[in-house]
Amino acid sequence: MTTVEATGVTLDRLRRSRRGRVVWLAVVVLTLACACLLSVGLGTRAVGWGDILAGMSGTTETMAQAVVAVRVPRTVLAVLAGGALGLAGAVMQGVTRNPLADPGILGVNAGAAMAVVIGMAWFGMQTLGAFLWTAILGAGIAACFVYAIGSLGRGGATPLKLALAGAATSIAAASFTMATVLPRNDIAGGVRSWQIGGIGGASFDAILPCLPFLAIGLVLCLLSARSLNLLALGDDAAAGLGARVAWARGAAALGAVLLCGATTAICGPIGFVGLVVPHACRLLVGVDHRWLLPFSALTGGILLIIADVIGRIVARPSEMDVGIVTAFVGAPVFIWIVRQRRVRDL
Numbered sequence: 001m002t003t004v005e006a007t008g009v010t011l012d013r014l015r016r017s018r019r020g021r022v023v024w025l026a027v028v029v030l031t032l033a034c035a036c037l038l039s040v041g042l043g044t045r046a047v048g049w050g051d052i053l054a055g056m057s058g059t060t061e062t063m064a065q066a067v068v069a070v071r072v073p074r075t076v077l078a079v080l081a082g083g084a085l086g087l088a089g090a091v092m093q094g095v096t097r098n099p100l101a102d103p104g105i106l107g108v109n110a111g112a113a114m115a116v117v118i119g120m121a122w123f124g125m126q127t128l129g130a131f132l133w134t135a136i137l138g139a140g141i142a143a144c145f146v147y148a149i150g151s152l153g154r155g156g157a158t159p160l161k162l163a164l165a166g167a168a169t170s171i172a173a174a175s176f177t178m179a180t181v182l183p184r185n186d187i188a189g190g191v192r193s194w195q196i197g198g199i200g201g202a203s204f205d206a207i208l209p210c211l212p213f214l215a216i217g218l219v220l221c222l223l224s225a226r227s228l229n230l231l232a233l234g235d236d237a238a239a240g241l242g243a244r245v246a247w248a249r250g251a252a253a254l255g256a257v258l259l260c261g262a263t264t265a266i267c268g269p270i271g272f273v274g275l276v277v278p279h280a281c282r283l284l285v286g287v288d289h290r291w292l293l294p295f296s297a298l299t300g301g302i303l304l305i306i307a308d309v310i311g312r313i314v315a316r317p318s319e320m321d322v323g324i325v326t327a328f329v330g331a332p333v334f335i336w337i338v339r340q341r342r343v344r345d346l
Contacts, residue, residue, distance in 0.1 A: 021291050024284045028298045032079070035305040039075040040068055042309050077202040078308050078322070079301035081267050082277075084214055084259035086300020089274020090281070090293055091221045091256040094228035095249050096147075099279070099337055100163045103139075103260040104271030107169030111142020112264035113195060114173040114180075120187050121180050128209050128265070136213065136261030142169060143257055197270035197323025199308060206266055213262035218297070220255025225289040228252060232287065270323045272330020273300055279337065303329075 085103060092101040092108075103109045115138020119125035125134065146169050150162035181191050227248035230238035235245050263270070281295040304322060307329065311320035 021285045025295070025298075028284075028295060028302070032298055032302050032305075035302050035309075036075050036079070038309055039078065039305045040071045042313065073204050073207060074199055074202040074308070075305065076204075077199045077207055077267070078305045080207065080210070080214060081199060081263045081270065082273055082300040082302070082304025083297040084217065084263045084300070085270060085273035086277035086281075086296040086298075086303070087218065087221050087293055088256040088259040088263075089300075090278035090289070090296040091224065091228065091252050092274065093278055094224075094231060094289055095252050095256070096162055097232065098162050100275070100334070101166075102272065102275035103256070104170065104269065105163060105275060105334075106166035107142045107146050107173060108139045108257065108260045109264050109269035109271065110170040110173035110177075111145075112136070112139040112261050113269045114138055114177045115141070116265060117177045117180050117187075117191055120191070121184050128206060131265040132209060132213060132262055135265035136258060139261035139264065140254075140257045142173065143253060145169060194268040196321045197268040197326075198321035199267055199304070200319060200321070202266075210262045210266055213258050217255045217258030217262065220251055221259070222293055224248060224252035224255065225293050228289040228293075232289075268323065270304070270326055272326045272334065273303055275337075276326075276330050276333045277303055279333065 088108075089102050092103065092106060093099060095101075096106075112135040115134045116125075116131050119130060119134045125131060146162065146165045149165040149169075150158070153161070177191075177195070181188050227238075227243055230241055230243040231245065231248060233241070238248070239245050277300045278292065278296050281292055281299055285291040285295050304326070307325035308322045311322055311325045314320060
């Protein structure tokens with residue numbers, strides 16, 4: 001056995017061992033804590049440790065402390081939104097057995113955004129509660145539509161057909177959304193900024209209504225871990241091992257839709273987090289969804305926090321929305337995944 005082969009075997013054993021996964025879990029949790037501190041302390045205005053402690057305790061006597069008080073809910077939202085998108089991406093990849101699955105690529109985020117814009121333009125929606133229900137409904141309809149279209153023809157819902165159906169749905173939904181917004185100057189400015197995807201202006205008053213939806217989605221997704229492991233073997237094998245395939249796939253998809261819809265309602269459609277994070281986590285803990293799902297949730301929060309911090313720093317004294325930063329990160333990863341699959345298929 002060569003040195004390279006021995007190294008690969010060692011890394012694979014570490015990835016699959018319980019001790020190795022626990023070590024990686026500690027590393028990820030510590031990284032998330034450090035990212036949160038960076039998010040509170042870094043930005044267009046630098047703050048010191050005393051200002052951070054005072055601002056987090058609610059004191060806002062100085063401008064720096066007031067800045068910290070604003071960044072705290074923003075950091076919390078980044079953790080929640082990134083975790084939701086990372087977890088939803090891992091679940092969608094497991095449900096569809098498609099490594100290219102992502103809430104953005106499969107059109108789920110675009111469907112949620114289109115539903116919210118229609119509600120604003122045609123029905124005068126203004127409350128966050130209405131946005132949440134509408135976004136979840138739109139995300140669910142888009143997910144069902146993409147899966148139905150991708151299932152047509154010979155071979156059923158193949159990864160390629162799902163990706164093509166999702167891309168076509170995203171483009172169509174985005175075009176319809178733009179056509180709805182253009183003649184409405186009263187909502188155009190806010191909608192265009194929201195469509196980019198960002199967490200600026202976050203507040204606990206806006207976050208709290210989302211928590212029940214995120215909590216239910218989280219529970220459904222985590223409970224589906226064993227079923228997703230069985231589905232990875234194929235529908236016939238999963239059924240032979242006692243899984244109720246339709247129910248398992250439906251429950252997991254419902255959890256992912258709740259996470260995507262709630263996140264899109266408050267942050268706008270943020271892409272590529274659900275694509276990048278699960279692939280990175282598989283390098284750490286393997287393909288067992290009982291480990292992959294919680295790791296994806298934690299790592300998604302890290303990615304969105306870091307993307308937000310980068311957006312604040314590179315565009316000083318202004319800010320770059322987090323959706324733009326994740327696109328810069330996710331697009332090369334998407335191309336790499338496609339090239340890897342093409343090489344394997346040759």
